[in-house]
Amino acid sequence: MAISGSGPSWSVAAEYRKFRCRLRTPTGRIAFREYRAGQDDTVKIDRVEIREIRMRLREPFEGSTGASHNRRVLLVALHSDGITAWGECVAGETPAYSYETTDTAWAILTDLILPKVAGAVMETAADLLPAFEGIRGHPMARAAVEMAAWDLEAKAGGGSLASLLGGVRDSVPVGVSIGLQRTDEELHRKVTEYIDEGYERIKVKIKPGRDVEMLRGLRDRYPDVPLMADANSAYSLEDLPRLRELDALGLTMIEQPLAHDDYLDHARLQSEMETAICLDESIRSVRDAQLALELGACRIINIKPGRVGGLSSARAIHDLCVEHEMPVWCGGMLESGVGRAHNVALASLPGFTLPGDISASRRYWSEDIVTPEFVLDGGTVSVPSGPGIGVDVREDLLAEWTVRRADF
Ligand code: OSB
Ligand code: MG
Secondary structure (H helix, E strand, O other): OOHHHHOOOOHHHHHHHHHHHHHEOOOOOEOOHHHOOOOOOOEEOOEEEEEEEEEEEEEEEEEOOEEEEEEEEEEEEEEEOOEEEEEEEOOEOOOOOOOOEHHHHHHHHHHHHHHHHOOOEEOOHHHHHHHHOOOOOOHHHHHHHHHHHHHHHHHHHOOEHHHHHOOOOOEEEEOEEEOOOOOHHHHHHHHHHHHHHOOOOEEEEOEOOEOHHHHHHHHHHOOOOOEEEEOOOOOOHHHHHHHHHHHHHOOOOEEOOOOOOOHHHHHHHHHHOOOOEEEOOOOOOHHHHHHHHHHOOOOEEEEOOOOOOOHHHHHHHHHHHHHOOOOEEEOOOOOOHHHHHHHHHHHOOOOEOOOEOOOOHHHHOOOOOEEOOOOOEOOEEEOOOOOEOOOEEOHHHHHHHEEEEEEO
16 A cells, blocks of 8 residues: 555645745744733743653553553753743654653753853743754753743643644544564564554554564455554664565555664665555754755654754644655653644644544553643544643642752
8 A cells, every 4th residue: 555545635735835835924933822811922931841751651561672651751841921831842762763862861960051041031942042052962951941931932822732833624534653672472462452442543562573474464464454563773774575465455654664874775665565664763854854854864854853953843834844754653751731732833834644642641651740631532532722732741740750840
């Protein structure tokens, strides 16, 4: 099944270009000022707070690079004149998906970024760029602050984050990402469970030895379900014969089969495959997306704001992809409700035509840190319409789950 057949309608792209043009002022800035109640558009960040909270996934989540069970989540809070705005750092516990970890992000944030953010005056998230000067890389650390700044800007203006970003949907299509299971029977049981819950697209993790036969069994059992596979860089071009066997299974896409920094081999692979290649780890910036487009390294991009340095970068990648008629979708990093809220807002942009890895809170957690929790409704998740991210952080759970905290 080629993506061109089942992909988005690209009149969406044309409509979106018009829409963005209307939103731009002569200086090229996004005209969000109409949301604002007061005369002065700037806000002062009075106080900054960072917390590490521990959240135990309802069950371990295993990919080709290892398993995750106890999430160490960093939450950043920006306090401004009675408003609290939130961002989440998506770095993992180990440097497996990215070189960043909870601990490297904590160090970068507390040593270098947050001291500069405290006391800063901002109108838009871009005004915090000076706080990131002199820091190469570490996009996940930066994103935690950048996304909180977007929440602050939206809350200060009284509008939702989704509308501030230019979102056009009030609910977004979502799928579910299923980790490696011990047996095919267990995988089938999980898939059945999620389909019964209403998920309309299933992604499964694969690795060498748990791929072609496993997916063929799944395809035989569910001939019509949109299926995709995520390898998290478990293959090389030497595996081409095996990867080509996946072409017969009608997958919507194969996510990140090769190394995180190997654009050239992904381009070679894409030219040998019918199935669309989707890049995840490889895309950390607009420049990476340009490179992938230029080389033909993929036909789909997975955008995670936490991976690309925040929402401004995520939206710019989205805009570039819309321009080039490349479908995008919003990935996930096993976020708490805070990061999930940001992802949902982003996914309301018009180019996000494929279902995201933005499952309901209870797919991950017995209890989420936000209220209301995210729930599944007919294969979609609703985009909150309240101010900013549109969900509240639960102070009771925050106090209970915090293992360290720093204030600026
Ligand atoms: O590769 O997309 C990935 C989770 C953690 C790190 C990387 C990935 C994932 C997922 C799960 O696939 C996505 C989710 O449901 O949050
Ligand atoms: Mg992935």
